[in-house]
Amino acid sequence: xxxxxxxxxxxxxxxxxxxxxxxxxxxxxxxxxxxxxxxxxxxxxxxxxxxxxxxxxxxxxxxxxxxxxxxxxxxxxxxxxxxxxxxxxxxxxxxxxxxxxxxxxxxxxxxxxxxxxxxxxxxxxxxxxxxxxxxxxxxxxxxxxxxxx
Numbered sequence: 001x002x003x004x005x006x007x008x009x010x011x012x013x014x015x016x017x018x019x020x021x022x023x024x025x026x027x028x029x030x031x032x033x034x035x036x037x038x039x040x041x042x043x044x045x046x047x048x049x050x051x052x053x054x055x056x057x058x059x060x061x062x063x064x065x066x067x068x069x070x071x072x073x074x075x076x077x078x079x080x081x082x083x084x085x086x087x088x089x090x091x092x093x094x095x096x097x098x099x100x101x102x103x104x105x106x107x108x109x110x111x112x113x114x115x116x117x118x119x120x121x122x123x124x125x126x127x128x129x130x131x132x133x134x135x136x137x138x139x140x141x142x143x144x145x146x147x148x149x
Contacts, residue, residue, distance in 0.1 A: 033073075034070070063112075070090055
């Protein structure tokens with residue numbers, strides 16, 4: 001593949017990703033954020049193993065940015081403990097990623113990747129009736145039950 005073709009392919013992929021984000025529901029956006037953070041952690045692990053520390057740092061930094069976006073998306077207006085628990089978990093994950101970066105410990109990356117995978121699995125299991133907002137009969141405890149709280 002020529003350089004020009006590679007650039008065009010990358011630009012096309014970026015446009016496709018941007019379009020999918022712009023057209024995504026709030027539920028789908030959270031799925032994309034989880035998938036993106038998991039991907040960046042996986043990439044960071046590979047860079048760590050290859051001793052490519054600059055790229056490792058960029059991937060970890062991007063994963064932290066994504067987790068911060070997840071934290072910012074929490075709706076804490078209703079005082080549900082699930083939002084507080086998730087906020088604490090996101091803060092913990094960011095601290096563990098910073099430690100992984102400074103110590104080059106892949107086990108810490110695996111820990112955070114595993115936590116994110118569990119959250120993504122729970123998020124993916126939310127019934128489609130809830131994807132654009134709670135049904136009118138929603139009583140507030142159903143979301144906590146779905147998320148394992």
